Amino acid sequence: MKVACVGGGPAGLYLSILLKLQDPSHDVTVHERNPEGSTYGWGVTYWRSLLDKLYAHDPVSARAVEEHSLCWTDGVAHVGGLTTRHRGDRGHGIGRHRLLEILADRARALGVQVVYERETTPGDLPAADLVVAADGVHSALRGHHADHFGTEVSLGRNHYVWLGTTKVFDAFTFAFVETGHGWIWCYGYGYGDRRSTCVVECGPETFTGLGLDRAPEAETLALLEKLFAGVLDGHPLLGRSPAGGSSPADGSSPWLRFRTLTNRTWHRDNLVLLGDAAHTTHYSIGAGTTLALEDAMCLAGALREHAALPDALAAYERERRAALLPVQSAARYSAQWYENLPRYIRLPPHRMFALLGQRHSPLLPYVPPQLYYGLDKAVSRLEVLRRLKRWLGPKVARTVHARALGEREFTQ
Template sequence: MRIVCVGAGPAGLYFAISAKLRDAGHEITVYDRDPPAATYGWGVVYWDDLLDVLYRNDPESAREVTARSVLWQDQEVRVHGSGGEQTAHFGGYGYSISRSALLDVLTRRASQLGVDVQYGHRVADHSTLPEADLLVAADGANSGIRGQSAAFGTRIDVGLNPYIWLGTDQAFRSFVFSFEQTSAGWIWFHAYPSIAGISTCIVECSPQTWHSLGLDVLGRDQGVRLLEDTFKRALDGHRLISRSRGAPAHWQRFAHVTNETWYHGTTVLVGDAAHTTHFTLGSGTRLAIIDAVVLAHSLQKYLAVEDALREYDRHRRVELHPVQAASRTSMAWFEHLDQYIDRDAVAFAHAMSVRHRSQSPWHHQLHIATQIAAVRTARRAFATGRRWYLARRRGDGEDAQSRRTGRLPCPPGLDQPGNRDG
């Protein structure tokens, strides 16, 4: 099959890898508008469930992703208000990897498998692309391929709060939420380690605070310096960094993308072109990669492209409904932050933790207990054991049936409709 993919982000590259692993005879070309090594943003976060998917699907690239990732443990909520500084704690752990490192791994693996990855190739119109049996639109939330047809039933709702995706040379070891009260209102960041010595730092605030601080009119450098001064305590004097391996960061508002269908004819949407989830959920990369695996599996399972796309659309769109609902709820919670932030830090942090999902009756008691240092130490010890167990379980690589049959294992959700990935 001749396949053209537009967009060399995680969705496009991992689809190409997954499709090639299932059928080496596919002729796959991936086009990306940016030059090699250019990317936007800093780090992406993920959890063990994504590692499980990566190791089942392609242990080779999974090992590289693991090697280039960093572990963060615990979460802190810091509130700097008129009453001084308060800190609350969550348990848990996760992983993060710089976006550029992730794309490096996936590009090399795709090329190794025979995928033709072409950079600096801007696709203004899909009619300019070579003839193919399948066109995969992996070109992001502002997908140009998707935008050329009304058949997808695209809806884009723009969030209220401005945000900017920065880096910092403050090497956080935990996932940190820091809320700073200014004369213009509250402004906050979400920060987590990305690579050694560098952390991702996403700054967000209400439109009123953004305008009152002058962030709408200041130049990029002036705006970043203002944010450094605003978060001087939280950053411990460290600097914020605007430019990664692409253009400088800019303020934006989140685009919540939904589509009535994810395919039309022989064109199919994956990743942010099909759906977006607010960055406060930290699920975008995971969902894009699962899209890629499920689409590749559908193409292997069904002889007719239309049947494969119909099955992909049926499973993934149903699975994404509750995830996107949670995303909208999370986004709205931060847009109405003033309703919650007048509480003490522990109560505020608990409200944050339940913002997009119901919790078990004992969740609040565990949250209160986690404020005790000895309990946090015990939770970290338990998490260490859990990571060891999961890593040992994943260490076998391909499962035994895959080695016997030569077929890769079915991704979660495709043949098990009751499962969901969110």
């Protein structure tokens, strides 16, 4: 099979790796419009479950990804002058530039042609049995057939900016700061021995009230450094510099509103959507890169299992749509939690942080926060009771187990 992947991000590169591993005779080319080494963003996050899948599909690239990742287990929330720390799951951060470098090197080693500075337009598609649109949320290939794909985009309420810092956070860090125009907050996580990502977000009233809608980048960074001085420890915030290949060429604002993108269908003839070209999920759940790589795994598997291309593309779409449903729901509620931050921010920090961890719940917006917190604590105590009842006898255990599961569904 001759395959052309349009877009040299994680999805396109990893798909090319998997296809060559499945059949070295596949002719696979990755077309990337930007120069090699230029990319947007700072570091990306992932969790152990993704790493396990990477090892199952290609141990060589998985090992390199793990070796170049920074790990953490704690989450820290700073609310005003108060701080709370919770132990959580093991998380990983890796520089986006490093991740792409690892995947591109592995692809080339397997015989994939990776072509940079190659602009692919809908009218100039490469001749191939399969064309993969892995060209991101603004996909030109998808946009050319927008009516067929049924593309819909909704904008989030809040404004955010993706920054870096030389402060290396030892935990996944949240900082909430109150200003005279409302709350502003950041998410920070390390991805190397000298860098962290720092995403800053605020509501529209705060955005305009602080003048962030009109301030030059240097003034914006200086203001944000002052607001988050308590967690930056004197370290600077870093903007999207030209050296990083991601500064807007027209001088436009780096602030964005998140674009949630969906499509009615993901394929048309021999053209298929992958990663952000097919779907996006709010950055607050940290799943974008994971979902892109899982798309690649699924598409490669479908092409292996189905001899006919239409059957393979249909199977890929069915499987990924089903897998995405709970993730998209979690992302939607997570975004709404931050859009309704005043509802939770006055709680004691440990309670606010606990509800931050429950922000994916569809019931949380409709239950008073203090009541929800109490119910969640009650369920935690039921866990202990359930284990005790199980030890006392199978019949009693089954009864309590069923009841506890029912209440757990309600609170989570």
